[in-house]
Amino acid sequence: MTTWLIVKSAAIAPSSKSADAAYRVALSRDEASREVVVEFTAPSTLTCIGYAEEVTRRFLPDREPPRHLVVDVGGSVRVLQGPLETTIDTPRETVSVGPQRARARRRS
Numbered sequence: 063m064t065t066w067l068i069v070k071s072a073a074i075a076p077s078s079k080s081a082d083a084a085y086r087v088a089l090s091r092d093e094a095s096r097e098v099v100v101e102f103t104a105p106s107t108l109t110c111i112g113y114a115e116e117v118t119r120r121f122l123p124d125r126e127p128p129r130h131l132v133v134d135v136g137g138s139v140r141v142l143q144g145p146l147e148t149t150i151d152t153p154r155e156t157v158s159v160g161p162q163r164a165r166a167r168r169r170s
Contacts, residue, residue: 081101089127
């Protein structure tokens with residue numbers, strides 16, 4: 063199983079009054095994509111896209127990343143909203159195809 067990759071990050075408006083800054087980190091894996099919101103509580107001094115990506119990186123090997131993280135003033139990370147309930151690793155329906163023959167080669 064491959065890990066999630068960070069494809070894009072951007073600053074967004076914080077969703078709560080206790081947050082000083084927030085960032086949306088877009089992830090992809092195979093054909094799936096997810097977004098993780100990382101909020102920093104006030105008063106924070108080290109908010110930046112790079113730090114939001116660093117916080118998200120520890121969740122990249124997971125089957126499903128959390129949807130919303132909060133970084134407290136002391137640097138501890140809380141999961142505010144966990145992963146999606148459905149995962150992309152559910153087995154897909156497969157169609158069994160019997161042995162097939164190659165086309166006959168034409169002789170010139």
